[in-house]
Amino acid sequence: MYISDCNYHRPKSVAETIEVLNSSDNAAILAGGTDILVEIKKGIRQHSDLVSLSDVSELKIISEDKNNVYIGTAMTHNEVIKSDVICKFLSCLSQACSKIGSEQVRNMATIGGNICTAASCCDTAPVLLAYNASIEIVGKGGKRTIPLKDFFVFNKKTTLKQGEIVTKIIVPKPAKGTGVHYEKFGLREAMSISVVSVAVNITVENNSILNSCVVIGAVAPTPRISKNATDLLNGSNLSDLKEGSEILEKIGQAASNDSIPIDDIRGGAQYRRDILTTLTQRAILSAIKNIK
Ligand SMILES: Cc1cc2nc3c(=O)[nH]c(=O)nc-3n(C[C@H](O)[C@H](O)[C@H](O)COP(=O)(O)OP(=O)(O)OC[C@H]3O[C@@H](n4cnc5c(N)ncnc54)[C@H](O)[C@@H]3O)c2cc1C
Structure with a gap:
């Protein structure tokens, strides 16, 4: 089965991604493609424009400051698993990612794609919710940060609006005495x-x-x-x-x-x-x- 014809975009920044996303009313973000391409091939959804995150380096960073860990949404599950910062502060997230699919899936699929698909059975969301994570959403109108618990509306439905992108996941560092x-x-x-x-x-x-x-x-x-x-x-x-x-x-x-x-x-x-x-x-x- 092939995917229907569509325009393929490879922006280099979040700003450019938003511009492309808003230039069409039927554009979708393509991260690892392990959910969206399956759905397009099955005919469950159709898009005139697919906007790849593969060249958006700002989304491929894991960093920390005194209080939080910041996870770029285009990090693959295997990159999360191997990150020293994640292993040190959020080892349970690394364990959850290691339970996803196969080595091939974990090499392609991203943590952002996992939460944005919003399947009730997805493996990273329960752990991120337990860690009290928030997400940063960027769109034409600017940036907003919301608790992850307010993102999920129903199975495969979120509060994300057309033309917006989830850029990072913000996780507070666990306090001493936490398991x-x-x-x-x-x-x-x-x-x-x-x-x-x-x-x-x-x-x-x-x-x-x-x-x-x-x-x-x-x-x-x-x-x-x-x-x-x-x-x-x-x-x-x-x-x-x-x-x-x-x-x-x-x-x-x-x-x-x-x-x-x-x-x-x-x-x-x-x-x-x-x-x-x-x-x-x-x-x-x-x-x-x-x-x-
Ligand atoms: C064989 C197989 C096994 C799997 N096993 C598991 C499993 O064990 N556990 C599990 O949880 N999942 C599993 N999955 C589902 C899937 O691999 C994960 O949900 C994966 O993390 C999706 O990430 P992706 O980068 O491939 O997302 P994509 O398919 O690229 O995108 C998914 C959706 O999110 C949107 N999106 C992606 N990134 C962003 C962003 N930054 N901002 C806004 N929207 C965005 C896309 O537009 C799309 O709607 C499996 C899939 C396959 C094919």
């Missing part, structure tokens, strides 16, 4: 799309959970923060959070209650709820082990 973990459940070891996923971020002080975030993926139209699981986890005593403990089981159940899964070929709704209950508990115990 983060991502659990992905798929139907096979490799090349597996999440059937259920959970990311947990906890910060501990004096043996109790000062702050936490439990994010559930592939069990609702968007990756979402489980408010009830997070509320139960906040203030819990570390010594109570043991395998099989009442509070841990309650938190797992709360995450499951916050889900609205669908039945599809990868799993039924009740199956996803049951997996989510267990996966949440496992992610919490692993996040505790990861505390630095």
Whole structure:
């Protein structure tokens, strides 16, 4: 199957990308192409203009300052995995990227493409939400920064407007005493799309959970923060959070209650709820082990 005829653009900067995007009302950004080209070939979408990010070097930088890590959206998953800054401050993101597709997919596909596709089963969003990430969006009218949690509207729907581009992901550096973990459940070891996923971020002080975030993926139209699981986890005593403990089981159940899964070929709704209950508990115990 071939893609239909379209104009191919290779701008050299974000400013030029925005200019090209706004010169047509049916232009789309092409990053690694692992989602968009598949959809074009399947006839799910059509574009008169494809605007490649391959020459936009400003989007291929990972940097840090005192408080944050900044990830250019055209960084591929393999570049994120190998980044020293990511390994040092956001090692859970590196682990999530390493669970995506195959080596070939990770060499092409970008972190920006992963969040902009906005599939509820995508692997980077739960971890970025758990890290309380924001994104910078640039368009004709200028720049805005929004919390990532406000970006996702529905499965494959975001608040991004035609002619805009997501330029960077801004992630606060975790505080001392923080542990983060991502659990992905798929139907096979490799090349597996999440059937259920959970990311947990906890910060501990004096043996109790000062702050936490439990994010559930592939069990609702968007990756979402489980408010009830997070509320139960906040203030819990570390010594109570043991395998099989009442509070841990309650938190797992709360995450499951916050889900609205669908039945599809990868799993039924009740199956996803049951997996989510267990996966949440496992992610919490692993996040505790990861505390630095
Ligand atoms: C075989 C295979 C296996 C896969 N396995 C997984 C998996 O395990 N986990 C997973 O999460 N995903 C998986 N995917 C999906 C896909 O690889 C990822 O979502 C990937 O990160 C998409 O990135 P991309 O650069 O290829 O995006 P593209 O396909 O280039 O773009 C995707 C969408 O985002 C838009 N876009 C891209 N960058 C920007 C930007 N900077 N600003 C605004 N809009 C932008 C595009 O216009 C398009 O709408 C798989 C795909 C394939 C083909």
